[in-house]
Amino acid sequence: MTTTTIATAMLVVLFLGLVLLRVPVVYAIGIASLVDFFYLGINPMQMALKFVSNLNSYTLLAVPFFILMGELMSRGGISERLIVFSRELVGWIRGGLAMVNIVASVFFGGISGSSSADCASIGPILIPMMEKEGYDRDFSTCVTMASSVQGILIPPSQNMVIFTLAAAGVASVSIGKLFMAGYVPGLMLAAVLMIYSYYVSKKKNYPVSNSFHLGRCLRALGGAIWGLLAVLIVVVGVVAGVFTTTESASSAVIWSMVVGLFIYRGFKIRDIPEIFHDVVMMLGKILILLGVSGAFSYLLTYLRIPEKVSGFVFSLTDSKILILLMINVLLLVLGCFIEMACCILMITPVILPIWMDLGLSPIHLGVVMILNLGIGLITPPVGSTLFIGSAVSHEPIEKLSKAMLPFYAVMVVTVLILTFFPQCFMWLPNLMFGA
Secondary structure, eight states: OOHHHHHHHHHHHHHHHHHHTTOOHHHHHHHHHHHHHHHTTOOHHHHHHHHHHHHOOTGGGHHHHHHHHHHHHHHTTHHHHHHHHHHHHHTTSBTHHHHHHHHHHHHHHHHHOOHHHHHHHHHHHHHHHHHHTTOOHHHHHHHHHHHHTHHHHSSSOHHHHHHHHHHTTTOOOOHHHHHHHHHHHHHHHHHHHHHHHHHHHHHHTOOBOOOOOHHHHHHHHHHHHHHHHHHHHHHHHHHTTSSOHHHHHHHHHHHHHHIIIIISOOSOGGGHHHHHHHHHHHHHHHHHHHHHHHHHHHHHHHTTHHHHHHHHHHHHOOOHHHHHHHHHHHHHHHHHHSOHHHHHHHHHHHHHHHHHHTTOOHHHHHHHHHHHHHHHTTSTTTOHHHHHHHHHHTOOHHHHHHHTHHHHHHHHHHHHHHHHOTHHHHHHHHHHHOO
């Protein structure tokens, strides 16, 4: 075997072996990369340089601001106001609280950009409320977890920013265009979940939450609008070209702090150091991962792994449909075992060349990848949102995993629609930014 073949095998086998031994993924990537650097005779200082250069990105500055904005809004009391508004908006439909859960996740996800934050913020309020009105606890929890995935699709989303960084070595991806591409899939997922929830609600005769009243709906909107304006600052600022992504995110942070302190009064000035501490802890994990992935991506390029994988895939079949199905299965499986940001950084440089060889847009891949990996967040064995849902509802993971099966099915159907019919959502970014 050639040196590059041995080095490739070492990189993959060592990484997978460390992951199976329950070594944290970031350390597994770092150790596997370092061993390969030594084996290939590359100066280890090159690894340090790649680590630093991967963090030297102006776009990356938006990530801590998005995380901080979501944390400030979560602590500031936006969850309760969004639930009140959602209840007035859709509570009159059969299975009203299930609909409220889904719509509240659409709004909150657009603020936090995090599935875990969505489930942890909305779950403790809505799951007991739904159970009190006669909903099964496992169904209530499953609706909460499934709808939380909308949060990573609807912008602003730090995972979309991470995807643009991971794709940078292969193709230039506009973060504004990717943001716009996330809206229709997020709303489509919400619609599919609402249709299924309505079917279950009719079957089990779950109650209507309340009647529709325009005056109450407008008053509830007035209470929630201050939090929703943070999203408008980011999205409108980026799309209109008024701000860069980083500038819009930092402006939204200032707005979120003002809203949380002086309008919603969900936290006080003395709570800010604790909020910043939580954000720094979360950000530290992401930055270390981004740095290590720089060295890992360098090895992928050096060993020409993307070209080899692409050649292998096209040697198996030249059917576009089969290749797209294979990519989706791969993403779903990896999402069940590897944390989302890790997976985006590792797999994007490998899959994106294949995707583009099929004549498809990187923006299209970004949306499909994020939804696939989002399903992994609510899937055993390592789905973080699944664990949060279990902790919030006090239901065992085994029971929730079984109850989630119909939700997995409708979400996979959504993935397939987005994969094979990109025109159903790509029209919006193409309209705003040009094809």
